Amino acid sequence: MAANGGTLIADGNITGSGEAVIGGGGHAVFAGAFDQNVGFSGSGTLELDQSHSYGGTVSGFGVGDVIDLNDLTYSANETLTWTQGSGGGVLTIADNGATENVTLEGNYTQGEFALTNDATPSSGTDLVSVPSVNSTAVPGTADVAGSISLAESNANDTFSASVTPDGSNYVGGLSLNQPADSNGQVVVGFDFVADNDHINLAPGVTLTQSYDVTVANAQNPTENFNQMVSVSIGGSGYDNFVFHPGIGADTIVNFNPQQDTIELDRFANVQTVQQLQSLIMTDAHGDAVIDLGHNDSIALPGMTATELHQVLASVVHLH
Secondary structure, three states: OEEEOOEEEEEOOOOOOOEEEEEOOEEEEEEOOOOOEEEEEOOEEEEEOOHHHOOOEEEOOOOOOEEEEOOOOOOOOOEEEEEEEOOEEEEEEEEOOEEEEEEEEOOOOOOOEEEEEOOOOOOOEEEEEOOEEEEEEOOOOOOEEEEEEEEOOOOOOOEEEEEEEOOOOOOOEEEEOOOEEEOOEEEEEEEEEOOHHHOOOOOOOEEEEEEEEEEEEOOOHHHOEEEEEEEEEEOOOOOEEEEOOOOOEEEEEOOOOOOOEEEEOOOOOOOOHHHHHHOEEEOOOOOEEEEEEOOEEEEEOOOOHHHHHHHHHHHEEEO
8 A cells, every 4th residue: 555646545444564655745544543554755644534543653754754643633732752662662742631642663863753733624733753953052152063863764865965044244154064874864963153253242132143954865855854053142241032933943152041031932832831841851962952843942052951940930931
């Protein structure tokens, strides 16, 4: 059973050890209770009308793929939890006591997944795979080093990476390393090197510079993805960093929790302090990250998640 570049609709309750393969922009609809395994091969969509009854496993789930959970109403209160297992793991989506589980086979790491509002129907939930970004600041400078990684669906594919500044007259620049394979992941290293001699910010003034990074798959262009990488720099004294949806993966340089504040404006999934607490993660460097979903995050190099929790109410303001 395959959906390659078209739509496959399956009704009823089917079983078996075979695998439904989705690729080339294909769309498979399971309009019933199923335990059929599904494998993604290139971008595609798996639509589950009864996701709570789905008993199969999913493999090859990567950037550009969508698991459409039609029976799970999208809400800003939804939480997404990854539980690592042997040869894969389980994604648990929870909202107001109701839970759905999706079992993934393959090599995945936490932070590669997000929930979005489904356009059809408008109340449904889409589960998507997104690149994970790790970054850290270089002490004493406004420089930032890090990497972007995503699951690799085919080890024989070749990738290239490019970067475009999101503005002009930037102080410094972002450079990329060539994409590299690492345990089933495609990893692109990046370095932001600031012209520190020309950064003279007045007290209370902040500067944010953003860059659009594109990683292209030569064999499967449908798996190309884009990620915005940003660096926010503060001046001396008390700085207020203001963020809106669409910020990308931002790193705040030299953040001082005794003086500086963060303002989150109109993020739909952060309406309360309790919701904000659940979004604080720890990256590969041991630094605190606020994972806002939809490829938006704020990294605070030099500050642990525990330290951020302790000052959260006074440092982060919600609007």
